[in-house]
Amino acid sequence: MEAQAVDIVEETSTDQLIADQPVLRGRRESDDAMIIDSWLRSGLQYPIYTAECGRPPIRLRPPPSLLLSQNRTILKKLLPQVSILVLADPADSDHIIGWICFEQPEPCCLHFIFVKYNFRRLGFGRMLMDEAGLSEECEVSWRTPALNFFKKHSWTWNPYRSWK
Numbered sequence: 001m002e003a004q005a006v007d008i009v010e011e012t013s014t015d016q017l018i019a020d021q022p023v024l025r026g027r028r029e030s031d032d033a034m035i036i037d038s039w040l041r042s043g044l045q046y047p048i049y050t051a052e053c054g055r056p057p058i059r060l061r062p063p064p065s066l067l068l069s070q071n072r073t074i075l076k077k078l079l080p081q082v083s084i085l086v087l088a089d090p091a092d093s094d095h096i097i098g099w100i101c102f103e104q105p106e107p108c109c110l111h112f113i114f115v116k117y118n119f120r121r122l123g124f125g126r127m128l129m130d131e132a133g134l135s136e137e138c139e140v141s142w143r144t145p146a147l148n149f150f151k152k153h154s155w156t157w158n159p160y161r162s163w164k
Helices: 002-020 029-043 066-081 124-132 145-150
Strands: 023-026 083-088 096-103 109-115
Touching (some): 029 083, 029 096, 029 109, 083 124, 096 124, 109 124
Antiparallel strands (some): 023 083, 096 109
């Protein structure tokens, strides 16, 4: 019983260490699998990509895995052409906490921002946005509810920006 309590305390202190001192770095090729996977898992669950789109729902569903495979192909082409900043654990720079994908200069574009669930609401999204230095008026290529945390920006949606 004591061993479990010690493990929980140590795990919490590790999370606190990460929250206090994350490391910001550029994208590595070894990060691509995690970036693409988290992008697709987060991004494809929201309109316009959901199978039940519109009111009343459109009953014409895409074939199984079509959205996943086609968007994976698009993202693999996109990643080498854009800027990506990665927020990592200070003790292990391969442990990704979050990341942001964007394009500069004008017209700038925020393609996607992602922070792992356990590290949300700790200011990491704001930290990534500040480091990216995007202007107040920029395009967004993927819409998710995370964008509601950045309402002061005058963004416009352009889903075609990620189709390179």
